[in-house]
Amino acid sequence: MRAAKDHCVSSTAIGGIRRAQLRGRRGTCDIRIDGAGNIEKIGRGLRFGRGRRVIDADGCLVMPSFIDSHLHLDLAYSLDIVPANRSGTLVEAIRHWDRAKRKLKPADVRDRAIRAIEAEVNFGTGHIRTHVDVGTGAGLRLVEGVLAAREACKTIIDIQVVVFPQDGLLRDPGAYEQMHAALQMGCDLVGGIAHNERTHDDSKRHIDKLFDLAAEFDADIDCHIDETDDPKSRCTEYLAAKTIECGRQGRVTASHVCALASYDNVHAAKVIDALREARVQVVTNPGVNLHLQGRHDRYPKRRGLTRVRELVEAGVNVAAGQDCIRDPFYPFGTGQMLDVAHLLAHADHLTTPKQLNTVLDAITTNAAKVLRLRGYGIRPGCRADLVVLPVQDGHEAVRLRPIPAHVLKAGRAMRGD
Ligand code: FE2
Numbered sequence: 001m002r003a004a005k006d007h008c009v010s011s012t013a014i015g016g017i018r019r020a021q022l023r024g025r026r027g028t029c030d031i032r033i034d035g036a037g038n039i040e041k042i043g044r045g046l047r048f049g050r051g052r053r054v055i056d057a058d059g060c061l062v063m064p065s066f067i068d069s070h071l072h073l074d075l076a077y078s079l080d081i082v083p084a085n086r087s088g089t090l091v092e093a094i095r096h097w098d099r100a101k102r103k104l105k106p107a108d109v110r111d112r113a114i115r116a117i118e119a120e121v122n123f124g125t126g127h128i129r130t131h132v133d134v135g136t137g138a139g140l141r142l143v144e145g146v147l148a149a150r151e152a153c154k155t156i157i158d159i160q161v162v163v164f165p166q167d168g169l170l171r172d173p174g175a176y177e178q179m180h181a182a183l184q185m186g187c188d189l190v191g192g193i194a195h196n197e198r199t200h201d202d203s204k205r206h207i208d209k210l211f212d213l214a215a216e217f218d219a220d221i222d223c224h225i226d227e228t229d230d231p232k233s234r235c236t237e238y239l240a241a242k243t244i245e246c247g248r249q250g251r252v253t254a255s256h257v258c259a260l261a262s263y264d265n266v267h268a269a270k271v272i273d274a275l276r277e278a279r280v281q282v283v284t285n286p287g288v289n290l291h292l293q294g295r296h297d298r299y300p301k302r303r304g305l306t307r308v309r310e311l312v313e314a315g316v317n318v319a320a321g322q323d324c325i326r327d328p329f330y331p332f333g334t335g336q337m338l339d340v341a342h343l344l345a346h347a348d349h350l351t352t353p354k355q356l357n358t359v360l361d362a363i364t365t366n367a368a369k370v371l372r373l374r375g376y377g378i379r380p381g382c383r384a385d386l387v388v389l390p391v392q393d394g395h396e397a398v399r400l401r402p403i404p405a406h407v408l409k410a411g412r413a414m415r416g417d
Helices: 090-101 106-122 141-152 175-184 200-217 235-245 258-262 265-278 286-292 308-313 337-347 353-361 365-370 394-400
Strands: 014-021 028-033 039-043 053-056 061-064 066-071 125-133 158-164 189-193 221-225 252-256 281-284 318-320 386-389 406-409 412-415
Touching: 014 061, 014 386, 061 394, 066 106, 066 318, 066 337, 066 365, 106 125, 106 141, 106 406, 106 412, 125 141, 125 221, 125 365, 141 158, 158 175, 175 189, 175 200, 189 200, 200 221, 200 235, 221 235, 235 252, 235 265, 258 265, 265 308, 281 308, 281 365, 286 337, 308 318, 318 337, 318 365, 337 353, 337 394, 353 394
Parallel strands: 014 053, 066 125, 125 158, 158 189, 189 221, 221 252, 252 281, 281 318
Antiparallel strands: 014 028, 028 039, 061 386, 386 406, 406 412
């Protein structure tokens, strides 16, 4: 594998931002950044240290850097090495990927992952939670590649790695041991794909195993779950019940949860209440699920997303992810979280001013809760992970999805200087 490049050696330390427009605040303000890369003070007419580079935002919107709470770095840009997904379904994508991943080398995974990370950083992402395929097919080679990419990019972005048994645990005997080894290699979270087992009983056993592994490593869980239009796919309620039984409230994320949108309203309300009670957080991936779901529908076609609006109204924390960038699961994806927000607004009719705030929260503060970040936001003491967008407000940020004028990571310029 080639030597890791240091992304931050030549980046400029920034002393602060003048005339910044913050969401939900009238008028502009200044943000002073200390030498350690943290926000020191916010106010009007602040003085900055002599000789320190200060950005003049000139009334433009400054936000905390975006968070991609669900991405597959090992898959990024793999569309060139797999056949086209003709049915457009999750099942066919998994089949193509299964053949391709057996031949992948860690260096290839690493290089594609770095390309995706650089795209995300350029668009203002400061944190990523990535799922990485682990099992008897993938072995540990994909994890090796993604961990190498994380190391190479550690000065420009923070990355959490979830060990993800793409082919199931009961369907792929041996995957559990591979997950165990991947966690020992430095991965952070236990992942799963509960609906991808042969029977509902196996799905429950799959979830049980995730909690066993999480207890052994004291790790959080982020499980792909009910990523299907099948209204009889009922894994999410078991995940919530198991979370309460094991006392893991607040440490479990349910990703996708598409079947919730196909349940009848009475059952959906029961599952949403169980998620709220268990403090299970939900990550939706609007682009990918608009693409993959509804493939067996003629008309009307379902949108495929989980019930974002109802989850939020019930008090469940909901974030949104990019999920895929140009791979067999999704031929699009840019790594721009404002694109994800834009799709989410369309997909669940989240278009009022209040709902557009929810959409932006899904790629910022709500996602920070999913990743359980400390020191995230625009307050004194928070790390200066910031983006300056050439718009005046959040609505325009979602409408125009501009490339940031400046991206700061711990007070250093990643873009714009
Ligand atoms: Fe995913």
